[in-house]
Amino acid sequence: MKDVILVENVWKIFGRTVALRNVSIKVSKGSVFLLMGPNGSGKSTLLKIITGLIKPNRGHVEIFGTNPWKERHKIFAYVGAMFEDHAPPDWASGKAYLEYKSMLKKAENPEKEALAVAKPFGVDTFWKHPFYTYSSGMKRKLALADAFINDPDLVILDDPTVALDKEARLALQEIVVNRAKQNKTCVIASHIITEFEHHATHLAFLNLGQTIITGKVEEVMDKMGIRQVTIKTNKPRKAAAILMKKGYAIKVYGNTIIVEGSEDANEIVKLLENLGIKAKTEEPQVNLWEMYTKALTSG
Amino acid sequence: MFLKVLKWELLAGKRFYLAFLLYFLILFSLGKYIQDIQNVEWKTPDDYYIQSLTPGSMIDIYWKASDVWWFSFPVVIAYAVFTFSYELDKKILRTYLLSCVKKRTLFLAKLLSIQLGLFIPLIISLLIVYPLGDPILFGSNPLEVYVNLPRRLLLFVSMLYIMIGISAFSSIVFKNPLYAFAAPIAVVYTLNIAGLRVVSEYVPPQCYPVISLGSIGLVTSERFFSSLSMALPAVIASTIALIIAYIIFIRRDVV
Numbered sequence: 001m002k003d004v005i006l007v008e009n010v011w012k013i014f015g016r017t018v019a020l021r022n023v024s025i026k027v028s029k030g031s032v033f034l035l036m037g038p039n040g041s042g043k044s045t046l047l048k049i050i051t052g053l054i055k056p057n058r059g060h061v062e063i064f065g066t067n068p069w070k071e072r073h074k075i076f077a078y079v080g081a082m083f084e085d086h087a088p089p090d091w092a093s094g095k096a097y098l099e100y101k102s103m104l105k106k107a108e109n110p111e112k113e114a115l116a117v118a119k120p121f122g123v124d125t126f127w128k129h130p131f132y133t134y135s136s137g138m139k140r141k142l143a144l145a146d147a148f149i150n151d152p153d154l155v156i157l158d159d160p161t162v163a164l165d166k167e168a169r170l171a172l173q174e175i176v177v178n179r180a181k182q183n184k185t186c187v188i189a190s191h192i193i194t195e196f197e198h199h200a201t202h203l204a205f206l207n208l209g210q211t212i213i214t215g216k217v218e219e220v221m222d223k224m225g226i227r228q229v230t231i232k233t234n235k236p237r238k239a240a241a242i243l244m245k246k247g248y249a250i251k252v253y254g255n256t257i258i259v260e261g262s263e264d265a266n267e268i269v270k271l272l273e274n275l276g277i278k279a280k281t282e283e284p285q286v287n288l289w290e291m292y293t294k295a296l297t298s299g
Numbered sequence: 300m301f302l303k304v305l306k307w308e309l310l311a312g313k314r315f316y317l318a319f320l321l322y323f324l325i326l327f328s329l330g331k332y333i334q335d336i337q338n339v340e341w342k343t344p345d346d347y348y349i350q351s352l353t354p355g356s357m358i359d360i361y362w363k364a365s366d367v368w369w370f371s372f373p374v375v376i377a378y379a380v381f382t383f384s385y386e387l388d389k390k391i392l393r394t395y396l397l398s399c400v401k402k403r404t405l406f407l408a409k410l411l412s413i414q415l416g417l418f419i420p421l422i423i424s425l426l427i428v429y430p431l432g433d434p435i436l437f438g439s440n441p442l443e444v445y446v447n448l449p450r451r452l453l454l455f456v457s458m459l460y461i462m463i464g465i466s467a468f469s470s471i472v473f474k475n476p477l478y479a480f481a482a483p484i485a486v487v488y489t490l491n492i493a494g495l496r497v498v499s500e501y502v503p504p505q506c507y508p509v510i511s512l513g514s515i516g517l518v519t520s521e522r523f524f525s526s527l528s529m530a531l532p533a534v535i536a537s538t539i540a541l542i543i544a545y546i547i548f549i550r551r552d553v554v
Contacts, residue, residue, distance in 0.1 A: 014554075051397065052396075072396065076397065076398050076399045080397075081397045086394055089391055104400045105399055146394075
């Protein structure tokens with residue numbers, strides 16, 4: 001896959017604070033890239049460098065082969081982005097603001113485009129209300145709608161689900177999944193991600209301004225020594241009891257059992273079937289939170 | 300793109316025009332209107348005569364330069380600082396910049412919109428105030444009421460330009476709006492205390508406090524160019540301030 005974003009050895013220093021230290025990541029076309037890290041780990045700074053809002057002190061950054069600091073206005077014809085403290089002018093209505101932003105992003109029909117991006121998040125409900133009357137959730141929805149103007153090839157979202165209601169989270173999840181099917185790229189940064197856990201194709205963990213680990217999800221799991229087998233069974237309780245008795249570390253989610261520390265799925269299936277329990281292996285499920293915790297604690 | 304951004308800056312959701320129209324109307328209405336025909340001495344090296352002036356020509360004579368200046372500059376500076384500090388606040392700025400708009404376009408559109416945002420209410424208020432000051436003359440010869448209006452407006456524009464230049468510079472250098480507001484005010488006061496009255500003395504030229512020495516009402520070419528030349532250092536200083544502000548703005552991170 002071709003790299004949509006290339007960040008090599010980037011440093012950013014604010015006064016005496018080193019926000020990013022020698023950070024390198026690659027984002028491939030069509031990937032759902034999760035950028036995770038605790039507060040202050042440098043996620044937002046990195047995304048602002050990628051979107052050309054901040055100039056790095058050292059290092060090389062490319063987005064679609066272009067230097068974002070120099071050519072920001074060009075790349076936003078096919079890039080959308082939102083940051084956590086999105087702030088249109090208070091007096092602007094959702095309608096006026098999205099139409100203006102559509103125009104700034106060179107949409108063919110700004111009015112039509114504004115409405116099209118507003119609908120999935122329900123922003124059209126408060127279409128003509130000024131921004132200062134919006135709740136924090138509505139502000140976030142407006143920011144999300146803004147990011148998807150012109151159906152960009154790359155969308156960069158910084159903490160997108162904060163303050164969002166369930167419907168909006170699902171809408172966002174659906175959009176991200178559909179975009180991935182269309183080979184469109186999505187970069188999502190957060191310190192807590194659950195919605196995209198099972199859709200992520202690539203990961204990067206940041207801590208204290210450094211990349212702890214990055215790559216494809218499977219690669220990251222391998223690098224971190226995470227081995228697990230996912231089994232689906234019709235008798236999860238009984239199966240869980242047997243596996244625990246055999247000394248396996250397990251987690252049960254409905255009819256799914258995740259057996260940790262094991263790579264041999266066939267052996268486990270065989271074990272259960274010999275005891276009269278129907279079982280089959282499934283694609284390994286990513287427990288992002290666990291990986292994240294492990295990455296941070298292992299340094 | 301520039302025109303579209305400027306249109307948004309000028310029109311979308313703004314209520315400043317009304318506020319400034321009201322402000323200028325009140326400001327100008329503080330001038331003393333003269334109800335009768337005045338006889339004024341004209342003295343030149345070659346000539347001396349007494350001319351009768353109608354109130355229309357006299358309207359602005361008694362608006363003292365210092366009054367207009369002292370009343371205008373804190374408001375204009377506050378507005379310009381507010382616009383630069385608030386609407387080019389990093390959050391809002393970032394929101395705009397996540398698009399195809401260039402920083403340069405945004406800066407220039409904002410600057411022009413501030414100038415126009417003040418100038419449009421100013422010209423409207425003058426167009427209202429002058430006929431109100433002399434309805435009889437306005438009825439008989441409207442153009443006489445607006446005598447030398449373009450020249451007056453040009454001098455006003457340069458006054459606004461000076462104040463906006465200082466304000467834009469201050470807003471971009473100081474991140475705290477309070478400092479951004481206080482700094483240009485302090486500069487203006489210091490300039491005046493130091494006797495550098497070029498900023499405040501020249502505008503508006505029709506408002507010289509000593510009537511008999513001025514050209515009274517009519518902004519003659521001599522007065523006009525004299526006023527402009529007096530304003531020139533401040534206009535140049537303002538331009539330099541704007542260029543520095545622009546460079547800082549273009550190079551600065553939008554954190």
